[in-house]
Amino acid sequence: MNTLKLLALHLLVSLLHCPFCVLVTVSSSKPQVEVHEHTDAVLTCEFRTEKDQNPRIEWKKKGKAVTFVYFNHKFTGSYAGRAKIEGATLTIHSVTQRDSGEYRCEVTAGEDHVNLGEATVTLNVLVPPHVPSCEVPTSVFVGSGLELLCKDKLSVPPATYRWYKDNKALMTTAGTPYSIDMNMGTLKLKSVSKTDEGMYRCESFNSVGAPKSCVAQQLNVIEYPWNLAILISGAAAFVMFIFFCCLCVYVCRRRGCCKKDKKTKSTKCFNPPPPPPPPIHNLKHYKQTHSFMI
Incomplete structure (x- = not known):
């Protein structure tokens, strides 16, 4: 927007200084171009200048970033060797889908009061169906x-x-x-x-x-075989049976019907048995210390 404002201001000043001057003008007779893949695409650009008979001509392509197509009297990048220019009209040979996009023709006439003009051409490359x-x-x-x-x-x-x-x-x-x-x-x-x-x-x-x-x-x-169908049905029935049993146990415990009675502990005392008598072979160690009579 700032560039357009400056251009408009510059144009106004030039008109005030030179009201009868012929300003540089750039246009395209065909701003929308549709061609089939692998054919030639002609991007027209016509211009008229005030004095400069040899203006500088540039072509740019707009994408994620603006790139040069034709600059300093030669083609750049993938356009080198497969494009030509006549006047300001650009021809691209054997176009592909990658060539689709918006192109800008810029003409700079250094000797003119208003020395810059531009035109935009949109190229759409049509591609026939491919094998899906x-x-x-x-x-x-x-x-x-x-x-x-x-x-x-x-x-x-x-x-x-x-x-x-x-x-x-x-x-x-x-x-x-x-x-x-x-x-x-x-x-x-x-x-x-x-x-x-x-x-x-x-x-x-x-x-x-x-x-x-x-x-x-x-x-x-x-189709599902019978044995497979029977196997699947049996497995489903078994799973349902296990689930039903688990559900019954859960409900029983929640209601308290599965608790066991605690056995009462016995309060009787336990008396150990008397020790056994000494063995007979130990009697020889016994000595009589008192005598008695019956």
Whole structure:
């Protein structure tokens, strides 16, 4: 904004000093350019000066930072060797998506009273559809939910998508058991049945080129075997039985019906038995100290 104010002020001062001067003017007859990838893009720039017959011409590209395309009479960076300039009009050969963006043509006439003019041109490189990446599982169980994915990240404008089963386009109606998002490229089935088995492929298309399709992939729908179903049912029943038992024990303890009566302790005294008599072989040590008569 400050630059524009200074430019306007400088223009006003120049007009006051030279009311009949022809000021430098820069314009583009085609400010919006759309071309297909790998073709030439012509960015027009016309200018008129007051006195300077050999003004300085520069082209810049605006992105995260402003970079030079044409500076000091030569091209810079990736534009060297694949671009040319005629007057102030810029031609870029074999453009790619990286060349898309906003370009600015600047003309500086040092001999003029108002010596700077500029014009902006926006380049949009159109890219036809590419072969999309498709995600289709090889097998799925009956009754399972399923989502098939399709994506083309390179096409410009962004691609939209169609899904095919056994080379027949899938169309969504009120009664179909699936849904398709044409912008996101998803095919969703809430509950897979045996009739959903088949070859699936996805196609990406836009307004630039011919549609492109991925290779068809086989989807197999597997039914649960009886032994597996019985095993799953038995395991579920066992888990429910254990849970029921734990719940019964918990409720019983909460109500106090599982407490045991404490046994009363005995108050009888315990008398140890008398010591045994000495062994017979110790009698020889016995001496009679008194005599007595019966």
